[in-house]
Structure formats: structure tokens, C-alpha cells
Amino acid sequence: MRLVEGARERLEAERREALRRLAGLTGDFEEVVAASRDTNADDEHDPEGATIAFERSQLATLVLQARRHLAEVEAALDRVAAGTYGTCERCGRPIAPARLEARPAARSCIACASAR
Template identity: 40%
Template sequence: MDPERWRTFLTEQQERVRDRTRRLEAELKTLVRARRGESDDDEHDPEGETLSARWSMLAGLLESAREDEWQAERAMARLASGAYGVCDSCGRPIPFPQLEVRPFRERCVSCSV
């Protein structure tokens, strides 16, 4: 693929990751509001426990989404400098199917193990 097509591909992936982060942030905000609206008697409120569990889950997802976003930015920088798609470790080109599965990878599968 030529660099222009890589750029389109990566931009799409980056937007997807950003969307996910924004959606999770919005969901967490709503949840925080829902928790504030509850009584202080949280311990005896089964609903409160469900919200806490959901909050931890969302917080975890958001953390990994932010990590992906950061990786997407790095991938864009690598593309700009011509290093994208080249394994950081062995210096060989990363096969396209591997990049398709994980577009932000910086190492080929053999070097990632």
C-alpha cells in the first residue's frame, strides 16, 4: 500500500479509537451523576453496588481506550517519519494482515512474543 492509503487507513482507525474514548467518557459521566443522585446509604442499596461494578468496568475500558489513542498518535507519527509498518525490533516490514488486526503495532508478531 502507498503512504496515502496507509494514512487513510490509520486515520480511520484513529477516529474509531477516539469515538470509543468519547463514548466511554460520556457513559462514565452519566454514571457518576447517577451515583450522586443516590442516597448515602450506598452499602445497603443493591442498585448502588451494581453501579459501582459498572463504574469499575467502564473505568478499565476507558483506560485501555486512552492507551489505544496514544498508540494511534504514535502510529501517525511513525507514518510521518516513514517508520510505520516496520518492526521496531528486527527492522523487517510487518506483514499487512498483522497490521490489519492491530494497526498500531510497532513490532511484528515474531518479535512480540
């Protein structure tokens, strides 16, 4: 029970941080997109054009990663609510508390994660 309560608190904190990060990255992405629309940058000939394209691509990747992390955290919170948190989804054995401490959204034990 104590493991689950501690996990819930860590997961809620991670969820808040992921939402904050996602909001910031989304705002940054929208600014880069707006800046690229407002310029006549020719990505092939303008040295700044490649920078804008790179920034847009990099931010898009970071937004995707933040969304995936948020989905993992929310799935872990669902497992807490369902009473299955801390159980490996592949083998059904308990996930080591140290692994859950390091990776609160972990779905599998170390053995199953290593076997992939």
C-alpha cells in the same frame, strides 16, 4: 508507498472511531458518577449500590482502554510521518503487510511480538 497511504487512511479512520468511542464512554462515565452522587446508595447494603460501583469501574476501564488505543494509533501515525511505519521497533525488520492490515498500529513483527 501504497502500503503507507493505505495505512494512513486506516489509522485516521481508527483515530476518528477511537475519539468517538472515548467521547461516548466519557459521557457515560460522567452520567454514572452523577447518578451515584444524586442517590443515597449505600454500596454495602443497597443492592443497587454494587451495580453503580460495578458500572463505574467497568466504564473507567473501558475509558482507559480507549485512551490507550488512541495513543497507539497516534503513535502509528507519527511513525507514518517519520517514515518508520511498517518497521519492527525491536528487530528493525519489516512488519508483514498482513499483520499491519489486521493491526494497523502494530509496532513489532509477529516474531518479536511472540517473543514477549
